[in-house]
Amino acid sequence: MKADLHIHCSASFDATESVDTILRLAREQQLDLIAISDHNEIDGALELETKASEAGIETLRGIEIDCFFGRNIVHLLGYGCDLRDPGFSRLKNHYIEELRRTGKQRLTLIEEHYGLKLDEAAIIARAHGRPYTNVEITQELLQTQIHPDLEPYQTGERSANPIANFYWDQLAVGCWGYAELRLPDWRQVVAYVHACGGALIVAHPMQNLKLDEAAAEALREGGVDGFEVYSSYHDARGRQFYHEFCRRWGLAETFGSDFHGATKPNIVLGKTGFDGDCTESVTLLKERIAYWR
Secondary structure (H helix, E strand, C coil), rough: CCCCEECCCCCCCCCCCCCCCCCCCHHCCCCEEEECEEEECCHHHHHHHHHHHCCEEECEEEEEEEECCCCEEEEEEEEECCCCCCHHHHHCCCCCCHHHHHHHHHHHHHHHHHCCCCCHHHHHHHHHCCCCCCHHHHHHHHCCCCCHHHHHHHCCCCCCCCCHHHHHHHHHHCCCCCCCHHHHHHHHHHHHHHHHCCEEEECHHHHHCCCHHHHHHHHHCCCCCEEEECCCCCHHHHHHHHHHHHHCCCCEEEECCCHHHHCCCCCCCCCCCCCCCHHHHHHHHHHHHHHCC
């Protein structure tokens, strides 16, 4: 079995490809199981569910929820839960309003930091009717401005995945460009997703937690069902660390490319860092889902 359980479609604020395109790419990669897991968004996952059987691909319902873990932000992947529960629509609407509220703040921070002025009308146009976010601001910044500190993202060592790299380097929690989002606490998310019949997996832990065993242990004790061990962001050391942690405690291990389309151009759907048979790990994940139903 080949699986990719962390895919974003155009329903997500930061991704570009349709569900139909994702299904085509999944067939090309000969994937057996996929999940669309958009940021605080359910429409893509529900659309996938209606179309995948005709495409001959198994699916899991998925969602990626941004939440606070102490002063840090983690992303928790909910699998198998009832995405039609009204709480998920409230989560979606709240997140959209937070993106709207923080967009102008982040634009101002970037303009002040680099001593320049960006065309807000052009940024709004890039958002195609949605609230503009770091994605559209960064696109406008990197494509229209000249500044020595931007060169690594335009032509240098960070240019293969410029929007995501600029976010992690400059705009994430603790960075000068961080605009604080009002997000739920991770324990609320764990309780809610379990109540909706889903399992909780920590997404790309090397991005948010690094090799912090105390943090991984706190999340385990708090009820998460596993970790995304195999991610396009993880090196061999990270994969081994979280593989051993999951095996020690009988937690589910999952596989995710974090495909976003054009906004993360170096990430290929289906390329998760794991080339073996996913059957054993998927079976354990499904057992965790069944436990909460």
